[in-house]
Amino acid sequence: MAKQSKEWIRKRVESRKGYHPTEETLRKQSEAKKGSKNPMYGKPRSQEAIQKFIVTRAGYKHSNETRQKIREARLRFYKEHPEAIPKGEKNPMYGTISVWRDKHLPEKIRLKISQQRKGKYNGSDNPFFGKRHTEHTREIMKDKWKHRSFKEKDNKLELRFQKELKIRNIIFQKQAEILGRPDIFIQPNICIFVDGCYWHGCKCKFNPEWSGEHAEYIKSRMKHDIEVNQKLHEAGYVVLRFWEHEILGDINSCISKINSYYKIEDGRKYDSK
Numbered sequence: 001m002a003k004q005s006k007e008w009i010r011k012r013v014e015s016r017k018g019y020h021p022t023e024e025t026l027r028k029q030s031e032a033k034k035g036s037k038n039p040m041y042g043k044p045r046s047q048e049a050i051q052k053f054i055v056t057r058a059g060y061k062h063s064n065e066t067r068q069k070i071r072e073a074r075l076r077f078y079k080e081h082p083e084a085i086p087k088g089e090k091n092p093m094y095g096t097i098s099v100w101r102d103k104h105l106p107e108k109i110r111l112k113i114s115q116q117r118k119g120k121y122n123g124s125d126n127p128f129f130g131k132r133h134t135e136h137t138r139e140i141m142k143d144k145w146k147h148r149s150f151k152e153k154d155n156k157l158e159l160r161f162q163k164e165l166k167i168r169n170i171i172f173q174k175q176a177e178i179l180g181r182p183d184i185f186i187q188p189n190i191c192i193f194v195d196g197c198y199w200h201g202c203k204c205k206f207n208p209e210w211s212g213e214h215a216e217y218i219k220s221r222m223k224h225d226i227e228v229n230q231k232l233h234e235a236g237y238v239v240l241r242f243w244e245h246e247i248l249g250d251i252n253s254c255i256s257k258i259n260s261y262y263k264i265e266d267g268r269k270y271d272s273k
């Protein structure tokens, strides 16, 4: 639209004085400029225009009703266009921390909350009842599953193991740069893997007859573990794998298993307390 001269605008204002469009006309005019019919539809405003807008609107606040409407419209829009949701720093929620995150409530309080909630969110009372994640969200969730890090749980086991080795003055390396990245490596050639029962497919937690995404993943991991064992063995390494349940159950027998190799392979002795 061409910019009108000030004189033109003044004249127009003058001539329109006392003119009140009917409700019907207003509605029609508003209808004619809705959504994609609006000449500004899909066009980004210039920085200058945005600045001007902010200045003229300074101090103005939408009514609560309007705010609600805007919120709903935005939600509707993002529901239809999930790809338009701002990512990373552009997302207004970026960097904000959920109230519940990192809150390690005492066991007593957790129990109390759980008791209070019991039965309240079942079935149709659950706010998510009957709803489904959008296809987009489901894709993201799937992807997150695949790239999930299992390190945290493994680490607890590793730490347990490392502690036992340290007590016995056994010198070891963590996450050595060897094929398969052994959790613990003891010179000259002992590779030790500390395997979580579920994700590495121990019989105590995993049934090979299961199917689904977890099962697929676990099976591929088991295959990978076997391959690593073979390759390491061929290269002259001693491979020892310990299950989570073995470590949690009887770590001493794990250590004595290492011990037998340790003495044979290395000849060094250590102080067994």
Ligand SMILES: [Zn+2]
Residues within 6 Å of the ligand: 197, 202, 203, 204, 205, 243, 244, 245, 246
């Ligand atoms: Zn197990």
